[in-house]
Amino acid sequence: MGDLLAPADTFEVLLGNEAIARGSLEAGLNVAAAYPGTPSTEIGEALSKVAKKLGIYFEWSVNEKVATEVAMGAAWSGLRSLTMMKHVGFNVATDAIFTLAYAGIAGAMVIVSADDPHAHSSQNEQDNRHYSEAIGLPMLEPSNSQEAKDLIKEAFGISDRFKVPILIRTTTRISHQRTPVKLGEITAGPGKGKFAPKEPDRYLQVGAIARKHHSELLRKLKEIQMNVSPRFYKIEGSPDSDFGILTSGVAYSYAKEAVKLANLNAKILKLTMTYPLPEKVIGDFLSSVTTAFVVEELDPYLELRAKAVAKDYAPDVRILGKLTGHMPRVGEYTMRTVLEGLSKATGIASPIDFAKIDERSSKVLSKVPPRPPVLCPACPHRSAGYALRRAAGGAAFIGDIGCYALLFEKPFRVEQVTHAMGSSIGIGNGISLATGEDVVALIGDSTFFHAGIPALINAVHNKRKMTVMIMDNKITAMTGHQPHPGSDFNAMGEKAPAVDIEDVVRSIGVDYVKVVDPYNHAEMEKTIREALKRDGVSVIISRRECALLTVRRLRREGRVGEPYIVDPDKCTYCRVCMNTFACPAFVDTGSIVEIDPTICFGCGACTQVCPYDAIIPQKGSLNWREQGIGV
Amino acid sequence: MNVKEFNIIVSGVGGQGILFTMDVIARATLKLGLNFVQSEVHGLSQRYGSIRTELRIGENVSSPLILEGTLDLLISLEPLEGLRQAPYVSERTTVVMNDHIIPPVSAYIERFPIPSFEEVLDLMRSLNPKDLITLSAYKLAEKAGDYIVADTVMLGAAEASGALPFPEGALREALKEVSSEEYRNLNLKAFDLGREAVSLPR
Numbered sequence: 001m002g003d004l005l006a007p008a009d010t011f012e013v014l015l016g017n018e019a020i021a022r023g024s025l026e027a028g029l030n031v032a033a034a035y036p037g038t039p040s041t042e043i044g045e046a047l048s049k050v051a052k053k054l055g056i057y058f059e060w061s062v063n064e065k066v067a068t069e070v071a072m073g074a075a076w077s078g079l080r081s082l083t084m085m086k087h088v089g090f091n092v093a094t095d096a097i098f099t100l101a102y103a104g105i106a107g108a109m110v111i112v113s114a115d116d117p118h119a120h121s122s123q124n125e126q127d128n129r130h131y132s133e134a135i136g137l138p139m140l141e142p143s144n145s146q147e148a149k150d151l152i153k154e155a156f157g158i159s160d161r162f163k164v165p166i167l168i169r170t171t172t173r174i175s176h177q178r179t180p181v182k183l184g185e186i187t188a189g190p191g192k193g194k195f196a197p198k199e200p201d202r203y204l205q206v207g208a209i210a211r212k213h214h215s216e217l218l219r220k221l222k223e224i225q226m227n228v229s230p231r232f233y234k235i236e237g238s239p240d241s242d243f244g245i246l247t248s249g250v251a252y253s254y255a256k257e258a259v260k261l262a263n264l265n266a267k268i269l270k271l272t273m274t275y276p277l278p279e280k281v282i283g284d285f286l287s288s289v290t291t292a293f294v295v296e297e298l299d300p301y302l303e304l305r306a307k308a309v310a311k312d313y314a315p316d317v318r319i320l321g322k323l324t325g326h327m328p329r330v331g332e333y334t335m336r337t338v339l340e341g342l343s344k345a346t347g348i349a350s351p352i353d354f355a356k357i358d359e360r361s362s363k364v365l366s367k368v369p370p371r372p373p374v375l376c377p378a379c380p381h382r383s384a385g386y387a388l389r390r391a392a393g394g395a396a397f398i399g400d401i402g403c404y405a406l407l408f409e410k411p412f413r414v415e416q417v418t419h420a421m422g423s424s425i426g427i428g429n430g431i432s433l434a435t436g437e438d439v440v441a442l443i444g445d446s447t448f449f450h451a452g453i454p455a456l457i458n459a460v461h462n463k464r465k466m467t468v469m470i471m472d473n474k475i476t477a478m479t480g481h482q483p484h485p486g487s488d489f490n491a492m493g494e495k496a497p498a499v500d501i502e503d504v505v506r507s508i509g510v511d512y513v514k515v516v517d518p519y520n521h522a523e524m525e526k527t528i529r530e531a532l533k534r535d536g537v538s539v540i541i542s543r544r545e546c547a548l549l550t551v552r553r554l555r556r557e558g559r560v561g562e563p564y565i566v567d568p569d570k571c572t573y574c575r576v577c578m579n580t581f582a583c584p585a586f587v588d589t590g591s592i593v594e595i596d597p598t599i600c601f602g603c604g605a606c607t608q609v610c611p612y613d614a615i616i617p618q619k620g621s622l623n624w625r626e627q628g629i630g631v
Numbered sequence: 632m633n634v635k636e637f638n639i640i641v642s643g644v645g646g647q648g649i650l651f652t653m654d655v656i657a658r659a660t661l662k663l664g665l666n667f668v669q670s671e672v673h674g675l676s677q678r679y680g681s682i683r684t685e686l687r688i689g690e691n692v693s694s695p696l697i698l699e700g701t702l703d704l705l706i707s708l709e710p711l712e713g714l715r716q717a718p719y720v721s722e723r724t725t726v727v728m729n730d731h732i733i734p735p736v737s738a739y740i741e742r743f744p745i746p747s748f749e750e751v752l753d754l755m756r757s758l759n760p761k762d763l764i765t766l767s768a769y770k771l772a773e774k775a776g777d778y779i780v781a782d783t784v785m786l787g788a789a790e791a792s793g794a795l796p797f798p799e800g801a802l803r804e805a806l807k808e809v810s811s812e813e814y815r816n817l818n819l820k821a822f823d824l825g826r827e828a829v830s831l832p833r
Contacts, residue, residue: 011661013657013658013661013669120672121672143693144668144693144695172672173670173695173696176670176671176672177668177669177670177695178657178668178669178670178671179666179667179668179669180661180666180667250695252693253668253693253694253695254694254696256693256694257691257692257693257694260691261698334694334696334698335694335696335698336698336699339698352698352699352700352701353700354699357699357700357718357721358718360717360757360758361699361717361718361720361758363757364714364717364754364755364757364758365714365715365717365718367714367744367746367750367754368711368714368715368717368746368754369711369734369735369737369738369741369743369744369745370735370737370738370743371644371679371680371681371711371712371715371735371737372680372735372737373680374678374679374680374735374736374737376678376679377678377679409737410737410740410741411740548678575739578736578739578740579740582736582737582739582740583736584678584679584733584735584736586736586739587734588734588739596733598769598778599679599733
């Protein structure tokens, strides 16, 4: 990780997300709030580490909407605030953001949307550029870490001048690239705000007031389009070429190199403010070429708008891209995507023989076993999944967003749904209503706080019969262990009141609430069977800390457990362990199953799985009771 | 110094120190004043998932992703994950590979045959790499004091391969800087063992 506080005028290797954090510090940030989500998380992680030292405030909020409202409240009180979220998190926040555009702000505010083309760690690959126009907020798109840092400063400046929040849109390959970044002076610090609306109806959006503010927003956007947007573009390449490339964001970095590699005589228009677009800049560019090739990931956002501009400026220009079938709409781009698209568009041969590479490498790849993501060794979710498979085999399993989504894999298959944050309980409501059959909704603790509680209330009030299993490790584990309202500390590193899930569930009116250590397989199975028999809503809280944290805790306590071993005399090679528990530490030798000591965390949960008691501790191993649940 | 273009992939499974390994290379690159761009994917599967990070050095590099067939150095902490980089490996690639196969547990369930290390080597050779260097990084790491420093053993081996466009000692200096106090000496010892293993006649 880069040093976020390195001195000005030096170069530091920064992740795109760290560059955004640093940029906001250079722009005088006072307050930031976010909910973690890949690929946006490291912005908050970086701020969390330095907040105390700089006197600024950072929190991991309960969800993206609340994070936005926290940042809004601070900006309405005259401070400089930031919120950031993954693309689907933005959906959660939009209810607040749409109207925020009308309301405007008193200080300055920046909202970062980190999109995930290719859905590397997401449930979809939605293109949040559409939001900028739909909401009516200016959008800037960086194409590398340096630009990310610099644009955040610009964004705060524009926000301060026009009193509207500014959107920054990154994509995974921007968020998660590291480059040397030249640093500026940090000006962030504590801010004392005052909530004093300039006009009495400034923040009262309804009817005539909303319409007045809508007109005001449109006026501001017009001015930004005329005077600000034309500052954020560049044109490169051969000025006299009649082949133009229109691009933005990370796609620019692929286009730039691809053109050079293909030795193509072309010029590139790289747009940095992608809403509102600098119409005249695009129009003049289109007038200067006969063909314009659009390189952008996901939707034909620039392509459609270029076509609209061309109607007035250059009606004869050929615009090629996704709509003409030259470029794909699904997945992320690479230089190869661009080279292949350029070959189709211009007829020039690709400088790389991809067919030959594909032929040669596919022969190798067909022999390489796939390695799908897998639950870590000792993961408590593995034990919960094992018990669910055995005790609730025939139920409809409605899963949610978190590591436990991996329970969709064999041998567990206890996730038939992964949809949106908190959706498991809501969807479970509907499936229970429609089928009257056993429904198990699985949800993590952080996800439960985020959006699961209203759905649980709905289930109780509407007399649904369903079982909810809350996988509680008292932390947001998947994104790297950020605290949530159930944790006893916060993002500033301070002690914080932990909201108890059991209390929340009971107060909603659920009378069957059981807390079980998932490592206790017999107890967990018994509880699941009991819960499924209940009328109404039953809740099982599967509580144990994330195994990665157990390892750290035991090391801290000076009592790391030795790996477990397999007694070769007792192992009958029945493969029950492999076919029902599938810990990554298991090694199938062809005659017995062994445990790889470099992988085994020493949890011992698997000892309960072997029908022949062949999995045994060695000297220095701790059993799961001795380890404690840690939370 | 001036590097036109040099592309590196470090691959392995989550938990092997892949990001740390690349951090060291990035630090060395920064200290030499070279331009570079590095890319990685975060999220899900903190342990034992397929992990790869890539770094491109060069005055004019801008794409964070390497183009197929243009890899110069592959450091793989796990052999199957090395093979998974096949589309990038070509006649210009030096491959430095650990010999310890970590079979994916799903392969056992699906009964997908797991190639032996000899088969891995044959498959890698079919891609005609410029050089193929293998070593027992875990054994050397244990010799240094702890199997968890297998990643720095691989770094030492990578330096000794002579493929990196760095002056002698640059990587070791960077390792010193990036290592935590606690692991510094252990890391340097592991690095030297990796370097020696490759420098010796093979």
